[in-house]
């Protein structure tokens with residue numbers, strides 16, 4: 001029952017005009033995007049491409065120009081000793097590498113979970129009106145404002161086994177008998193690093209979550225008050241679902257950061273198996289051990305592991321990146 | 327049948343006094359409309375009754391019980407918000423059930439109440455949809471439905487039609503009127519800035535102006551005997567003509583008021599001579615804006631599609647028993663009725 005399509009000259013002209021208009025729009029869109037795309041290609045795409053390329057060569061730091069293609073040998077290679085014996089080499093067969101992958105993932109899971117939890121609590125407190133709220137908000141942000149290197153150094157001193165204030169305080173109140181080598185002993189090194197990261201990054205998380213909380217319309221809470229919904233149920237059934245999109249974005253942000261963690265670990269606990277992360281491992285090989293190609297392979301894998309985890313997380317939480325959930 | 331009584335109720339936000347000494351007595355089962363210009367304190371008054379704001383001074387009684395310190399959920403009220411305030415992540419059914427679960431009702435009882443409300447409002451077909459999948463009018467019904475299921479003693483509406491388009495507004499208005507008939511025992515308080523909604527829905531209207539109650543009365547009382555110039559100008563559409571100067575002074579008043587429908591127009595004789603400057607033909611009525619020598623601009627209502635030309639010379643005569651006189655402070659002048 002549809003009418004015959006109207007193909008009178010007038011409408012044809014009109015559609016030609018709109019399509020010319022939209023072509024014009026597309027062209028100016030590209031024009032505006034071009035500078036940024038060029039810069040991005042220069043500072044992100046090209047280094048990435050070079051890293052991936054070096055990971056398939058035998059490049060070393062002082063002979064970058066003479067790098068030769070060697071295929072997958074940096075990743076995995078079977079060396080036959082000729083006597084019926086042989087051995088696997090390469091990144092994928094390196095237990096130190098897998099240890100650092102595990103360290104990184106563990107660090108990311110624990111620190112981001114704690115940061116989310118504490119950030120949520122702080123955000124809920126800051127969302128309430130109370131006298132002096134502005135000052136508290138500013139104070140909470142201080143750890144985030146301190147450069148990581150500085151706060152890592154600061155904490156390294158505070159956690160020092162002989163002169164650190166943390167040991168001193170814990171001993172005075174009688175929680176420990178003897179000083180603990182927080183950053184040096186393998187059992188506590190990771191705990192120390194995670195604690196400092198949580199200390200530093202919780203404010204950022206709190207701020208992102210607070211922004212999400214402030215997006216929840218006030219009348220949502222008023223409707224719940226009329227229904228007599230108690231605070232915890234209100235939080236679980238109304239607040240949390242409504243801030244979930246913001247929360248997930250914050251978590252992804254933080255997870256991306258945590259999976260690349262370098263500075264805190266490098267400053268606080270250099271050269272420990274217990275805390276060596278993927279980034280630290282890659283840097284070691286790139287610059288300290290003169291295995292540039294091998295380090296490049298580690299960097300490449302690092303990139304793909306982070307990408308996979310992020311995509312997996314976004315998919316698993318059915319995160320709405322378009323933001324039209326409401 | 328819950329009566330609602332406000333005694334000397336005041337409300338201040340910080341140092342700003344928003345409501346001053348409000349005294350009202352609403353009978354059980356009554357449909358009362360609070361009307362007034364934007365910012366006059368209507369929503370605040372409603373929120374005081376709901377318990378969403380604390381009363382600064384005075385008493386609120388529902389059914390003779392003092393409610394000032396009773397939690398909102400325990401007051402036996404329901405409220406329909408201007409923005410609907412539906413939970414966006416819950417389905418229509420969940421939206422309606424959420425508060426009832428809190429009231430510790432059995433799930434059969436909850437289902438029965440929701441089914442009944444859904445039936446009444448014809449929303450049974452979208453119980454599994456999320457609010458964003460509904461049109462504005464459908465969301466409005468869900469919000470009303472959610473309020474009904476609580477079976478409140480007092481029903482509060484805050485400008486429930488203001489987000490709807492004109493045609494839907496009229497339909498929904500009629501439905502709210504029908505709802506009031508069905509829930510005859512429930513006291514309803516309805517806030518609007520639209521005097522047409524007030525006139526059509528209300529048993530009684532409370533006119534608010536800048537935090538004061540100007541007048542309380544039935545729609546026709548307010549129309550026929552406005553207690554102030556403010557009410558006279560606010561109630562009735564188009565608004566009353568206010569004439570100052572000579573004409574008013576001749577009646578011993580500061581302002582002479584006459585509604586457009588109470589002015590007779592003639593082509594050959596009358597009290598005020600003037601020229602038609604502008605006409606608005608609505609089909610059922612025609613409004614002529616006449617520039618008179620003695621009374622200034624006067625708006626006149628003519629029945630039907632009166633063929634009257636702009637620039638035409640006409641005579642106007644106010645109907646003597648429909649004249650309103652006000653003194654300089656806007657209070658009515660009595661005893662000077664006769665023209």
Ligand SMILES: Nc1ncnc2c1ncn2[C@@H]1O[C@H](COP(=O)(O)OP(=O)(O)O)[C@@H](O)[C@H]1O
Nearest residue numbers: 339342344362363364365366367368369370371
């Ligand atoms: N929470 C509040 N804090 C301060 N002032 C408020 C608050 N709520 C309302 N007001 C003020 O009270 C007055 C009345 O507001 P409201 O009751 O919303 O008016 P209405 O609903 O009649 O348009 C307005 O001047 C408004 O600015």
Ligand SMILES: [Mg+2]
Nearest residue numbers: 368369370485
């Ligand atoms: Mg309002």
